[in-house]
Amino acid sequence: MFPERFSNLPAYAFPRLRSLLDVHTPGGPVMHMTIGEPKHDFPGWVGGLIAENVGAFGKYPPNDGTPELRAGIRDWIARRYGVEVDADQQVVAVNGTREGLYNAAMALCPERKDDQQPIVLTPNPFYQVYMVAAISVGAEPVFVAATAETGFLPDFMGLSEQVLKRTALAYICSPANPQGAVADRVYWEQLIGLAEKYDFQILADECYCEIYRDTPPVGALEVARDMGADPERVLSFHSLSKRSNLPGLRSGFVAGGPQSIARIKQLRAYSGAPIPLPLQHVSEKVWADETHVEENRRLYQQKFALADRLFGNVAGYIPPEGGFFLWLPVDDGEAAALKLWQETGIRVLPGAYLAQGTGDQNPGQGYIRVAMVAPLEDLQEGLTRLRDCLYER
Template sequence: MVFPERFSNLPDYAFPRLRKLLDVHPAGGEVIHMTIGEPQHPMPDFIGPILAESLAEFGKYPPNEGTPELLAAIGDWLHRRYGVRIDAAEQAMALNGTREGLFNALLALCPEKKGGKRPVVLMPNPFYQVYAVAALTIGAEPVYVPATADNGFLPDFGLLPSDILERTAVAYLCSPSNPQGAVASRDYWAGLLRLAEKHDFRIFADECYSEIWRTAPPPGVLEVAQETGADAERVLTFHSLSKRSNLPGLRSGFVAGGPGSIARIRQLRAYAGAPLPLPIQRVSERVWADEAHVEANRALYQEKYAAADEILEGVPGYEGPEGGFFLWLPVEDGEAAALKLWRETGVRVLPGGYLSREVEGFNPGQGYIRVAMVAPLEDMGRGLSRLRDCLYN
């Protein structure tokens, strides 16, 4: 297969790279997987009966944008969670997971030129890799903005040169962030909205970790946009049931934003995408309407935050995340640390440099490892104890 030249400098995806690094060596102990952010907590127990009741609907073509009932459930959830009211029939669309939406929204909304020049797509560095692939697919220039300890692991887009900002069409931001677990405050969102207004670009807010938090629910971009009177067409938010509800295999999420933006995304889906099967939509309706399982899930993660804080107390540079379920742990070299940990203990983690790009000789993920806290509490604790003893003692 021949890929366009613009993909020539794209490295392998993180997990094939990890297999090449580790799998040529035997594990140094009982294997504990702490790499992939695949939730392991129980899924809601009402899923099975709803799916069984809906099986016959696999025999029908599903509606492109989502059933009226699912869209209504999404709108109701946004109001309960953020105090935001939208016309969900016009301002939301069901997604096959957020990755589909984060990719296709850029195809639907990024102009071929901005100011007569190649458009720019901003993203934090490190970042979810689909942001860069989407930018490269449409021929935009991805600009990787460092998210480091010095800026609270949230990129300062406002420090970019004015010629870059004037070419910017879209800025991606994940909050709570993957991999660092940093939460964008109301002031941060408001500042980004002002910057977007000044330079006329859209914000794509990847908020799929929004329901996993330590002390307080993270502010959402839609509520800050409403509070500040920002143009609804300037913002899109992306949410998922994968993390919130421990349903990564359901591949169900949504995008919400201005009606003009959603109309264009729906149009692309009509030509080049696939809507969620109706039984999946029926399950999703019920899951967005239920908060009890979300609260129980959050309590389990809060136990894990406390356990990580206790086990890693005293580790130089350790900071427990404010949200999400990853630890972003400082090491001298991420690849070397991941390999040492695997060969000596059997604990499997991801080098931070696999999630970021080198810019002007600096890779902000190189001195970190990402550790997923998705395993059962006892297994996670055992893995973190081995990690601490291997890398920090």
């Protein structure tokens, strides 16, 4: 029998979108702007490196990552954030951030907090794995609205003491999916201070951290170190999907306190699926290379500028600070997505599909999410068609 706690799960966003759109004929050349699948080039030497190591597909890979991969991740953290971590005790390689974000909850969430059912905090809207991870461990997911009024970041500081005493874990994404908001140092300091006071852990999803306009987003580990916080207080999640345009590599990592990483490693020893060894060898080299990352960022900065030109006069448009999504205001996200499909052939995602709540209580209701992953020329065509369909010029 299907576990009862999963019986009321809403349909996943993309099956819902297919149900909404696919019964209708597209009104123009089809353009997919729904999924955040990077389209920029990854380093050209990746294929050759896989070929050089193809024989390693005949070996069981190390579950936690090769020593060289973990050392490469350690060195990247030091370059990017100025934080020193122990490659053996504070880093574990995972199959992209989604697996890591899910398994961290499985490994770290207690069965009881304050002698009650634990709470897992999640932004609203949110990456859907946060909610399912909370449900899987028997916790209560509490959705904290991230709206224009809160700077599109969840207002954890506004939660009641009753909720915070029961909180075991808090998910946070910066730059945020879908809104592109970036948590600054003050925000991190407040959140980490709250976690210290109420003894919960922060699961910092920072997979978009290398896509930004001008200033590199500050990192959770960096701020926690500067504050002298408990080393177990923050875990940071990263991958090569967005940074290096390698979503199919399924290569990422979790970094945090040694006790937390040890518990994640123990769980993965029983149930984890390690990254294939040739792909670990590729990952070692990709984390060490910054040239392709800088070029990738330059291309996205052109896209930010394009979006600002096209939508700068749209009431309620907030330029994203990072990531590669537009969070565009509309009267109704489903109606706007359907109109776009029927009149232009463009597919976008209704914002409500990424959030919890009904009607006006759903913080995604009045938005659509648009992925800016297509090449610049194609993106300009698509965004122009979108603007002309939904907004007055």
